[in-house]
Amino acid sequence: MASTPQLPAPEIQPVSSGFMRAYGRFWDVLSVMIFSFAALFILYSEREALAWQHWAAAGLMAAQAGLYIFAIALRGWPIRRAWLAVYFIGGVSMWLIAGLLYPSTWWIGMTYFGQMFGLLPPQAVIPGSFIINVIIVLYASDWNVANVTPGMLFGFGFQWLGGMAVYLFIFNIIRTSQGRAELVTKLEAAQRELQASREKDVELAALRERERLARDLHDSLGHALVAMTVQLEAIQRLYRVDPERGSAQIDELKALTRRSMADLRRSLDGLRAPGLGERKLSEAVQALSVEVGQRAKVQIESRVPPEVDALSPAVQEALWRVAQESLTNIEKHAQARRVHLSAELQPHAVTLVVKDDGVGLPPQAEALPGHYGLRGMRERVEGLGGTLTLNTANTGTTVEARLPVIAFSSAIH
Incomplete structure (x- = not known):
């Protein structure tokens, strides 16, 4: 953090x-x-x-x-x-x-x-x-x-005017000091609230990640272990009457074990998924695209201009998490062959689009139990004043995240 x-x-x-x-x-x-x-x-x-x-x-x-x-x-x-x-x-x-x-x-x-x-x-x-x-x-x-006498009037009058000048000068200094003290107090209070909010976000993200990992292990490894148990029992019975079919069942069991190990590795990779940290956003997204493409045998076209590296850290982190979650969902569920990922900068906004040609999302996907990644993306984007749009059909899914950017026109040029 x-x-x-x-x-x-x-x-x-x-x-x-x-x-x-x-x-x-x-x-x-x-x-x-x-x-x-x-x-x-x-x-x-x-x-x-x-x-x-x-x-x-x-x-x-x-x-x-x-x-x-x-x-x-x-x-x-x-x-x-x-x-x-x-x-x-x-x-x-x-x-x-x-x-x-x-x-x-x-x-x-x-x-x-x-x-x-x-x-x-x-x-x-x-x-x-x-x-x-x-x-x-x-x-x-x-x-x-x-x-x-005129001398008395001049002397006491000069004394009064001089006193007023000194008084107004000191009064202005004290008022400025008090105003600054109030401002510092408010800023310190806001800083403490921001720190507390960040700590709550980290804790909530950890809880969601644990739930996601538990769900993944249940859906993949749990089901696989049940299937392995059933197949082992079947193999035990088949070998007595039909050794050849028993050997075929063993081959199927080996394939199931390999798939289960691959699912487990993907779950662990997701658990270890790092934040953006000190990396440049454009380079990190390109590296992630290559990695996911090679692992999932998917052709991923990534176009992220280097100008995004000048965005604020909060906006960069949000874009990174959207790209990361979108590619993870594509790898695990989409059965896609092609993916197009792009980022576009406008004077007052930045838009990230991830589009695939897979099977699409189920209806009301965000409302379904266990879809914490989609909800997490939306909360992160909307928390920065942006919008997240999900368009899905049986020909693929498009994820579009649009975030406001303050005074970025000079950086674009």
């Missing part, structure tokens, strides 16, 4: 889920540390004259850390939109209140600016980060629009 093709390694490896989880935990720890540091910074800076405003501002900083842990860090990814709304609306509101109580906490807005990049989609990041920048500018101007 041909080995399953391996998936090519992508030029850019997708980011692993383990790395993304570790990356997310890093930002979780960093965000909590920033809010905690802000709370401690307020208390430490005003330690000489702590007032309720300072305690309230520090408490709001700590509450933002708790809100982040509850709404973001403890939630599985992806985080639901409801939790994101709770966190950003609640957190920004607490930051605004803390800013009114202690204006030096304006820089906490940069934390929300960065968190939006990692947690929100672009349609929410762009307006959300713009609002955060406007609030920071108002913080810096003591909530007095008259104090806003």
